[in-house]
Amino acid sequence: MLSFLGRSLVQKTVTLLFVMVISFAMVHLAPGEPSQVDPLNPKFTREVVERFRQQFHLDKPLSQQFLLFYKDLFTGKSVSWKDGRPVLGKIYERFLNSLPLFLVGTLITWTLSFPVGIQAAIRRGSVYDRVTTFLAYLLISIPGFFFAYILIILVVNGLHVPVIGMRTFGLGHAGLLTRFMDRVWHMVLPAILGATGGIAVLSRYVRNQMLEVEGQDYVRTARAKGLPEEQVHYKHALRNALLPFVTMFGLVLPGLIGGSVIIESIFSWPGIGRMAYEAILARDYPVIITVNFVSAILVLLGTLLSDILYMLADPRIKL
DSSP, X not given: OHHHHHHHHHHHHHHHHHHHHHHHHHHHHSSOOGGGSSTTOTTXXXXXXXXXXXXXXXXSOHHHHHHHHHHHHHTTOOBOTTTOOBHHHHHHHHHHHXXXXXXXXXXXXXXXXXXXXXXXXXXXXXXXXXXXXXXXXXXXXXXXXXXXXXXXXXXXHHHOOOOSSSSOTTOTTSOHHXXXXXXXXXXXXXXXXXXXXXXXXXXXHHHHHHHHHHTSHHHHHHHHXXXXXXXXXIIIIHHHHTHHHHHHHHTTTTHHXXXXXXXXXXXXXXXXXXXXXXXXXXXXXXXXXXXXXXXXXXXXXXXXXXXXXXHHHOTTOOO
């Protein structure tokens, strides 16, 4: 186990170094600099631009910029070019905003997908199977932003309650319970929107995996021995059908950033995905590179978690 973890950590550290170099080079090789975002702004005089370039090491070779950037980042000195705030502080604040939304959406997705997919496989060809299949493909086909607007219109017109942002304006001095329930309410629609697509896709995977396992010889043998159907489905088939999803579970971590951009933009949720999108528009290089660095760490942590879970589930698996 320790040797496995050691080899895995070495591999992922090397991968992270490659990601750091490639992402830094790609961002800086893109045309334009922050000082060129608004060339008609009279504040961007030649002296100001030159002072800006010296302050952020843009007048040095790219290799030195790389070393100086990560030195500033790891020592907490890296600041946003847009507002001058420390990059790590901005990302941490937005990370805390996105985390509950991500956890609730993931919990809904994984809690509902498995019962729906398993029952669809067990009742293959039935009305239940056809209805869930139709709904799954319908949810997959509808664009997320369109489904979001339908939900917003239905909720606002039907319940006459605010759904945009993280809190209701004017409740800043309300009691703790009122503010907590207000935050929970604002989280409902974004979490449901984030979970619907995941439920549609994951339940289809569960159904197909169960159908594949149900056709294996050992399942037919268990059924031929006269075992009850529930025991055949939930003891012999389900345990083996769940094995591929152990790997998928670790890979949900990167969705904390990449999967939240559209939802956070639609609902004006001040999360990390929306901040990354705004940083790209403003060419805020320190924020872009740092978010990419955090995203790479989440991906590598997710794959490490998947490797560990897969090895625990199937001891025959070795790195």
